[in-house]
Amino acid sequence: MTTKDVGRAARRGPYAKSEERRRTILDAAHEVFAAHGYRGGSLQDVADKVGLSQTSLLHYFPSKRDLLMAVLERRDEITGDAFPDDMEDGLVDSVIRTALFNENIPGVVELYTVLCAESVTDSHPGRVYFTERFERLRKSYARRFAELAAEGRLRPGVDPDEAAMSLVALWDGLQTQWLLAPEEVDVVKGLRGYFNLVVLPEPSPN
């Protein structure tokens, strides 16, 4: 027997198309939550977008809350920011590259921005996700800034922890302004400006 058979029932895995269906649903939910927020978006909206009944949707994700959590996990997969450490690039280059990449996926940025602020409201299911995300990001960037400091490439007087906190804040704030006025706000420019203030140029090898 390949699987547990409690009594005499034989469990069978999900069918072939199942995984693809789940991805389709997640993409639709991603759109809906980005456009209307978690509270403003409905399961019916998502089901309609997939071309599925609301009931069938709930077969894959047993509650709206579960759907949201899955969408947030998928967002992490798309952006790959769950592991901001394992880059070979330096801090500056990796941040700028991601920011440039984000310019092409405004929907993902919108989802992030909308849900992040919504999550500070009472008993929002995304609250833990964002709290932990910020904690992780601050720690990760603080380490990178500390490395730069050790190389003498951090401007004297700058605290790595504070720089990390500020970098995350600046980035998020710029994205919010960019979503409201894409023509007038340049996220990458703002981040470059901050790095120019904080990290000193690499010493020429003389």
Added chain:
Amino acid sequence: MTTKDVGRAARRGPYAKSEERRRTILDAAHEVFAAHGYRGGSLQDVADKVGLSQTSLLHYFPSKRDLLMAVLERRDEITGDAFPDDMEDGLVDSVIRTALFNENIPGVVELYTVLCAESVTDSHPGRVYFTERFERLRKSYARRFAELAAEGRLRPGVDPDEAAMSLVALWDGLQTQWLLAPEEVDVVKGLRGYFNLVVLPEPSPN
């Protein structure tokens, strides 16, 4: 005749307690929208908090949208940030003072943060308010930074417009992180750090 009398009707102003009622309702709506967002908060919640029927509430504010706009206007009155120019203080001091003040009114900060991000979603009634607010803030701060630059107190290479955009972004981003982790994030510290990087100390009068 003191007022227009179309036909023969004699208009009478609102009664004595009316204005106070309106303020009470606005305060309750402020709380509700901060705690649950615009979409998540209901007129019933607000009415319950005031101790009024939902119908009576709609006598004062004919729609939920109107109520939100009134709340946003009231927020401006509270923080007085509609006129960030007419301060006698310097840019740095006035920003830091406001940030210190905000530490005592987390509810106002929460309302602002939640509604701002929510307003980037489809056809949100607050969208215009926040778009215009950002435009106004960026222009105002850019002028202040330009004044500093004229006095030789802006670090060389720093663009006033970019600094204004970044200051607003940093401030908002710090507030978001502060709401999610008040013990770990210090908004004032982050802002001071940025000013230390960007504006040079006043030349001693020798």
Added chain:
DNA sequence: AGAAAATTCGAGTACCCACTCGAATTTCAT
């Protein structure tokens, strides 16, 4: 005091919400 206007509310409307239940249909391992 009397009348009109402002305020209050109970009841109702039409609609949307997340979620459940039971049954029909499709897939797939044997």
Added chain:
DNA sequence: ATGAAATTCGAGTGGGTACTCGAATTTTCT
């Protein structure tokens, strides 16, 4: 092929939503 599991859905449940309507009550002006 066949039977059991996975998938789908129609119908319903209980509840909430913003908002309307008509009438009762309270306030204010004359």
